[in-house]
Amino acid sequence: MTTRGGTTRSAARVRGGFQRRLMLIFGMQLVAVVVVCLMGFYDVAPFGAVLLVIVIVSALAWLAAERVWRPISSLAHLIGSWSEGSGDPEAFQTDRLSNRTDRDVAALTRGFHAFASRIAGYNERERNFTRDASHELRSPLTVIKMSTDMLADESSLSEFGQRSVQRIRRASREMEALVEALLILAREADNGQGEQDFVVNDVLRDELVDAREMLHGHPVELRFEEPAKFALHGSPRVFAVLCWQLIRHASQYTGQGTVLVTVLPGAVSVSAKAGAEEESGGPGQQGFEYAIARRISERFAWPLDLHVQGGNTYVAEIRFPNPMPVPA
Known part of the structure; x- marks a missing residue:
């Protein structure tokens, strides 16, 4: 029964065959070169013939080594061309390997087959x-x-x-x-989320309308300042969700007071002063909202910095590496 088990047993018989074949090739090359050099040293063969034999032996050794390396090169090409979303894990089945395949190559193939199968299962569950x-x-x-x-x-x-x-x-x-x-x-595989060019100020202005309604009844005032104006290429929904998480975090940090959202050149900041009961804790208790905001910022490469100014003023600042000017 020549199944995967048969392939494994056959591969076990050639464990280390790759190293042995390379040692044999270069050992024979060394012996041939030494013999030819001795023949030239004792004038048994002319100098030109010695050089010619050395070149021929070296070329044959290189061709033999290239043939031995071919299974590893094929495996590397297969791995390099494999796509996480559309690649077929069955391409790495050890059943497809030759009976003369080195056991180390077979082990690499089995390992990548298991890895590719897990990735495919993860994508399906996602x-x-x-x-x-x-x-x-x-x-x-x-x-x-x-x-x-x-x-x-x-x-x-x-x-x-x-x-x-x-x-x-x-x-x-x-x-x-x-x-x-x-x-x-x-959504690990979908970073687009309806990417488009949008003006940061417009999205924030709309988001603050909903934020004020959701914070209605809380002793928190939302203010919006826009000394700068810029646009981004990305998902306005992702941007709005990120800013809302920071606004929620700031409103919980201050307890009561003012949360200020400011549009700066290439950045957006959310700041709030701590209430009397929060001054000792500071924003070190970052909470669930900040954790989500941090993960979104890392996911979309929008650096997020959280620090304290003046001892009790919370400031969260999102920087955008590629801001675009707003058309007049």
């Missing part, structure tokens, strides 16, 4: 998760949003009921933003 999570989580959130909008229009609803509806609406929007952030991070 696609299933993002597809199912996108549908199964967004659908009930949409129902909740529609229901709260309908309840908010009820004239017979009490004041307590109105406050409860507003809390449900804010919580559902926060959950929607969180789901969006987690799905962005889960």
Whole structure:
């Protein structure tokens, strides 16, 4: 039965064959060169013939070594041309190897086959998760949003009921933003997310409208300053989610007060002063929101820096390596 086990047993018989063949090739070359040099030294053969034999022996040794190296070269070419998204892991099945394949090459092939199979399984699970999570989580959130909008229009609803509806609406929007952030991070193979050219100031202005509504009822004031204006090529949704996570983190850090969002040349900063109960802790307690913002910034190569100014002023700054000017 010449299956994978048979191939493995055959490969076991030639363990180290690659090294032995190379040693044999270069050993024979060395012997031939020494013999020819001795023949030339004792005038048994003319000097030109000695040089010619040395050249021929060296060429034959190189051809033999190249033939021995061919399986490794083929494996390297196969690995180099393998694509994570579309490559077939079965291309690395040891069943396809020759019976004379060195055991070390067979071990490399088996190892990469296992690795490629794990990557393919991971990609499949990622696609299933993002597809199912996108549908199964967004659908009930949409129902909740529609229901709260309908309840908010009820004239017979009490004041307590109105406050409860507003809390449900804010919580559902926060959950929607969180789901969006987690799905962005889960899509390893899709960094595009609808890439386009967008003006940072416009996206932030729209995002702050929703942020003020979600922070309604909290003693936090959102302010927006734009001494600079620039555009980016990327996903405006990813950018908005990143900024919202930083705004949430800043509002939790300050407890009450003002959160200032500022557009700087090639950067966006979110700053807030700590409340009296937060001054000793500082932003070292970075929390879940900052962790998500950090992972998004690393994913899209937008450096994020968090520091403290004046002892109690939280400042988070996102820098964008390739800002574009805004057309007049």
